[in-house]
Amino acid sequence: MPTPDLSVSFSNITLKTPITLLSGCVGFGEELLNIADFSFKDIGAICLKGTTLEPRHGNKPHRLAETPAGLLNAIGLQNPGARHVVDDILPRWEKESRLKEGDGPPTRLFANISGSTVQDYGEVARIFDDSFVDAIEINISCPNVKKGGAAFGSDxxxxxDVVSEVRKATSKPIITKLSPNVTDITQIAKATLEAGSDAFSVINTLMGMAIDIRTRKPVLGNTQGGLSGPAIKPVALLKVWLVYQAVAKYQKPILGQGGITSGSDAFEFFIAGSSAIGVGTALFRNPLISADINRELREIMTQQNIENLSETIGTLAISR
Ligand SMILES: Cc1cc2nc3c(=O)[nH]c(=O)nc-3n(C[C@H](O)[C@H](O)[C@H](O)COP(=O)(O)O)c2cc1C
Structure with missing residues (x-):
């Protein structure tokens, strides 16, 4: 049997491996260049830190709290603003030859955009439209200041509306990042698909909190934060499977994510309906984990006689 092919097609973008390094877990990607033995040949895409129109300082500390098998974060979208990212950071990536390491296309870059109003999202997307990024991921989990702070993605x-605004601003592929903190994630998937989304990231973090029993204060400066890591994997898998059933007939791919730490985790996400997968929290423990995940994926593919991961997407066997 030929060597298993790890390349995948995601919304007409070929990724040299199925792994995207997730937003907020690698900053704007530059620190990866300083990690000994880090190789871009293992990375299909890098999703940049959530970016807003104006620079943000983020939340007061603590911003991170470890939980059993998970991580709570409330960073507060610290970022230097879209203009700075596009004018100062992305040109450096454009010249970075290491993105071309390995076989196939270069490691792709995805923007991740946020806003306080619907119009903000459109403006940030317009700024990224005129840049080197391959796709724009929309984080719809942000609070809508005009609606009392309820998340855009909960209605x-x-x-x-957010996706339509972004659609008007860009011709690049749009990936809508769905929140699990809703009653029915498929309703949001269908509504954003109709508004012009090309793909979906499933899932963003689950809201949670931690309490210091001595002070009786919340551990996080922001009181609540998003839970990620292995603790959320079963929830993420279910949401991927639900969204896959809702959107598969429209050929809209899913970037499955939430707690992936191994090739076998990644393979589960393909079976549930992902066309590519994301790794975030696991990078804090091991920034080189992508090489292990790819190796394990190849082993599983060889054992199961699979040449390309596309053969696996949405193959969950259910007896009804
Ligand atoms: C520290 C931290 C910061 C994050 N920042 C962002 C962000 O700016 N935008 C976003 O859409 N998601 C953000 N996320 C969510 C991740 O991109 C990812 O969707 C989530 O953590 C689930 O994957 P994981 O369990 O592999 O980490 C962040 C997650 C962490 C842990």
């Missing part, structure tokens, strides 16, 4: 109509 199908408002989520669709």
């Amino acid at each position: 199908p109509i408002i989520a669709a």
